[in-house]
Amino acid sequence: MAVERTLSIIKPDATCRDLTGRINARFEESGLHIVAQKRIRMTLGVAEKFYEVHRRRSFFDDLCAFMASGPVVVQVLEGEDAIARNREIMGATNPDNAEEKTIRRDFGESIEANSVHGSDSLETAAREIAFFFSDIEIVG
Ligand code: GDP
Numbered sequence: 805m806a807v808e809r810t811l812s813i814i815k816p817d818a819t820c821r822d823l824t825g826r827i828n829a830r831f832e833e834s835g836l837h838i839v840a841q842k843r844i845r846m847t848l849g850v851a852e853k854f855y856e857v858h859r860r861r862s863f864f865d866d867l868c869a870f871m872a873s874g875p876v877v878v879q880v881l882e883g884e885d886a887i888a889r890n891r892e893i894m895g896a897t898n899p900d901n902a903e904e905k906t907i908r909r910d911f912g913e914s915i916e917a918n919s920v921h922g923s924d925s926l927e928t929a930a931r932e933i934a935f936f937f938s939d940i941e942i943v944g
Contacts, residue, residue, distance in 0.1 A: 811932035816874030817917035
């Protein structure tokens, strides 16, 4: 297994319920190091650009409006097999289908307001990390 970096976002439904610390503890307890982190408010335009690959999906407008509806915490997680590991810790997209003890099962409110985002491949991770962070903001 290789050491990888992945982009994580703590979504507005979770920041608004003050779950940032509890979600970060899940990452750290699972061996994922938070090597960059900032709390921001996305504009609708930024959310649309970030989710560009989903533009044709029926939920695109709703998803972008939701992501711009409140603060988010964008972060880079680093560790062995970090991309797959993080997706395991997050759980399935729909909290109702997520395994027990995953973030989405424990904290998610709906298929849209599911508390966290995580990159799904090496290529996506590289693009998503560069979308929010410059090299000097990532400190391993
Ligand atoms: P992920 O990789 O598990 O985050 O899932 P996707 O890449 O398929 O979808 C991106 C995000 O869009 C999800 O995390 C949800 O916030 C949202 N989403 C996915 N499916 C739906 C849906 O059917 N309806 C709505 N409203 N949002 C969805």
